[in-house]
Amino acid sequence: MASHTNLVALASSFTGRYPTYGDDVADWLSWCLPRGIDASRPAPLALATYERETKHDIQPLLTWLRWCGPRRQAHLPPPRDEPPAQPSTTPITRLGEQRLLAASPQRATPPEMRRRQHPNMLTATQTIRLLRCAARRPDRPATVALFLLAADGRIRPRQISSFDVADIDIVPHTQRISLRLAGRMPLILPPVVAEHLAAHLAAYPRARQFTTYDGRVRVPLLRNRTGGRTTAASLSDGIRRIAATADLELRAQAPRITPGQIQVVNLTDWYNLVNQ
Structure with a gap:
């Protein structure tokens, strides 16, 4: 398959x-x-x-x-000595951790293309609870960063602050967006990522333009209030602030949470869960 x-x-x-x-x-x-x-x-x-x-x-x-x-x-990837995955028959619950893990894109991503696994990775359930909390602040740069990290294991935390507007394309006739990564195939991201990105750009319409040494104009995708590029440190602080407003378990871990601990989950199922 x-x-x-x-x-x-x-x-x-x-x-x-x-x-x-x-x-x-x-x-x-x-x-x-x-x-x-x-x-x-x-x-x-x-x-x-x-x-x-x-x-x-x-x-x-x-x-x-x-x-x-x-x-x-x-x-197709090389064959592996393991039985084929069976379709899940577990009914969707509020958290739906079993189905989200079974359908997670992280499991299908070749190991050489995944980001490095943090020794203290959040579980799928913890990531879902953090996404729920972040969704209450859809315009924040850290919210967009969280959903990008949860969408695909090939997106690395240090890349997010360097994304430009030119790296995003609208997939024709869909609500999905395509993200271009250097030297790799474009990633098709689910509609929920596009929604939070649109909310962020609407809340932060001001953007500075930067000209590179070869004359190319770059416009940052994730911005701060002055229109400048959001730094990696600022995104990490934003994620910790979101975790500090979550439940007691995540709140206790908030001072130590880093972007590299975010687990990849199936955002399509997550979106269906929170909107059912």
Whole structure:
């Protein structure tokens, strides 16, 4: 079965070739991943079930599957001696830790592409509680940083303060955004990240422009009140301030929490949980 990272790479290439089908493929991936279905090679009944449940036209998906056929092997990871993952049948609870861990993109990210694991990583449940608290302050730079760290294990804490507006693209026909990382495939981020980023840019509309030595103009993505670039130290302090307003367990850890301790969780499930 293709991993989350491989599917994102395939989807990014496909939408570049067929931009009008981007929304259809995004909906298909969102439907398949929580059910443990391989979106690049589904069982015959999966398409019929998807069409019946969503009422969507499957013609774009037939193009997607034909396109994936000769390219799928190039994106598959080496085989591992472990049984295939089974779809989770655990009902969603308020925290939903089991499902979030099973569907976490961190598990599908190749080890060489993940950020270094902190010895005192927060658990998925603790990360979810911290995200809930951060969501009450959607415009803060630290809130955006928290959701970026929880979205994908390839985003490193030290990178976040250096992101520019030019590193973000809107995925056509979707509510998702694409984040460009140096030397890597673009990351497709879930809608909840786009919402908090939009709230931050609306609350901090002023931005300074910086000109590099080669004449390129850079506009910081995460900003402070004066329009300058938010520093890594400022983001760390902001995350600790958010943790200090959370429950007793996180409040006790707040003085020692760092961005590197944030666990990767499935933000699509998290968004569904808090809005149910």
